[in-house]
Amino acid sequence: MGTATATAPWKQLLLNALESNSHLKHSSYLQLATIGSNGRPSNRTVVFRGFEENSDKIQIHTDRRSRKIEELRHCPFAEICWYFTDSWEQFRINGRVEVIDEMNPDSLKREQREKAWFSCSMRSRLQYLGPSPGVPRLNEDFPAEASVDPSTGPVGAFCLLVLEPDQVDYLNLKSNQRLEFTFTRTAGKEKCWTSERINP
Amino acid sequence: MGTATATAPWKQLLLNALESNSHLKHSSYLQLATIGSNGRPSNRTVVFRGFEENSDKIQIHTDRRSRKIEELRHCPFAEICWYFTDSWEQFRINGRVEVIDEMNPDSLKREQREKAWFSCSMRSRLQYLGPSPGVPRLNEDFPAEASVDPSTGPVGAFCLLVLEPDQVDYLNLKSNQRLEFTFTRTAGKEKCWTSERINP
Numbered sequence: 190m191g192t193a194t195a196t197a198p199w200k201q202l203l204l205n206a207l208e209s210n211s212h213l214k215h216s217s218y219l220q221l222a223t224i225g226s227n228g229r230p231s232n233r234t235v236v237f238r239g240f241e242e243n244s245d246k247i248q249i250h251t252d253r254r255s256r257k258i259e260e261l262r263h264c265p266f267a268e269i270c271w272y273f274t275d276s277w278e279q280f281r282i283n284g285r286v287e288v289i290d291e292m293n294p295d296s297l298k299r300e301q302r303e304k305a306w307f308s309c310s311m312r313s314r315l316q317y318l319g320p321s322p323g324v325p326r327l328n329e330d331f332p333a334e335a336s337v338d339p340s341t342g343p344v345g346a347f348c349l350l351v352l353e354p355d356q357v358d359y360l361n362l363k364s365n366q367r368l369e370f371t372f373t374r375t376a377g378k379e380k381c382w383t384s385e386r387i388n389p
Numbered sequence: 390m391g392t393a394t395a396t397a398p399w400k401q402l403l404l405n406a407l408e409s410n411s412h413l414k415h416s417s418y419l420q421l422a423t424i425g426s427n428g429r430p431s432n433r434t435v436v437f438r439g440f441e442e443n444s445d446k447i448q449i450h451t452d453r454r455s456r457k458i459e460e461l462r463h464c465p466f467a468e469i470c471w472y473f474t475d476s477w478e479q480f481r482i483n484g485r486v487e488v489i490d491e492m493n494p495d496s497l498k499r500e501q502r503e504k505a506w507f508s509c510s511m512r513s514r515l516q517y518l519g520p521s522p523g524v525p526r527l528n529e530d531f532p533a534e535a536s537v538d539p540s541t542g543p544v545g546a547f548c549l550l551v552l553e554p555d556q557v558d559y560l561n562l563k564s565n566q567r568l569e570f571t572f573t574r575t576a577g578k579e580k581c582w583t584s585e586r587i588n589p
Contacts, residue, residue, distance in 0.1 A: 213474070215474040222420075222432035224430055230423055232469065234470060234479055269432065270420045270434060272415070274415040274474065279433070279434055281432060319588070321588055324588055325586070386525070386526045388524055
């Protein structure tokens, strides 16, 4: 039934969907579900910030002060649900999320975070200087004068999330096809992806 | 800071968003996160099927054979993430989900399920006669001759989900406003909603 490959066979499907929906601003918006500290599901829209170089890992930017950081430290698993409104395709991407902040002991990862920071617009960077997200608004007029030097590296609140997929459920509502991709390790410890057609 | 009301103050915001995005087919699509049997988050797109009569409970249709039924029996909590692509509004709606199937002991609930069934298009009803969703596809050509009598009540696979919200996080990306609505019971056991402006 299934086929096995070393490279992620769903990645090309996702790149195609991004391409065919690229005229829509919201095509890079996806829903990221995590498990809340109270044990209930938690779900919000985030922006796809590209794949990690030469991999199928998905990058997302977030504020260290947001609730999802605490949630991911408690339970590092997440499921992305990404629906493309023009091509009618859905990707459900399940995997483990690594939180990369300024305290990361791995210098390569700190570099990756720095690169992510410089890829942001100045407007995006400014958000990380604003008040803590999700807490009661104290003053109506938060000083808008905050500014960030374009050459300065990431501020403390800037976090890079990297989701490493191990299961992808692809549904195409136009062709009514559904495929399940599963990441496994063979007995010889080699990584591989298997895929299987399942009922929609 | 906050204000308290007995009727759900976020419901009108949601009705307004539905109205202002109604030209988009996908405006009724939302992402429902649950907790998988393996303890990991699970997330998929479903269709909003209206509010339960005279309430703020959200109705969703699903197949009893789908994985989310098993998940909800295990952990009945869910979070909806609903992003409106034209008005740039996001609703995160957290609450408990009741699964109403043909075995439900409450005759009013069985009636509600029946009403939901008859509100479906014939095409939607046919889906519940198809093969089990999410399991490997066995034969390429599943008999398309299956038919359903328009006057026949719900088939066994048809389930009505009813989510009772107790927390709603509203974000408007155009005005950059965020509001948190929380359902509580007063000391006198009266239900009420409080709302508070929080940082986006």
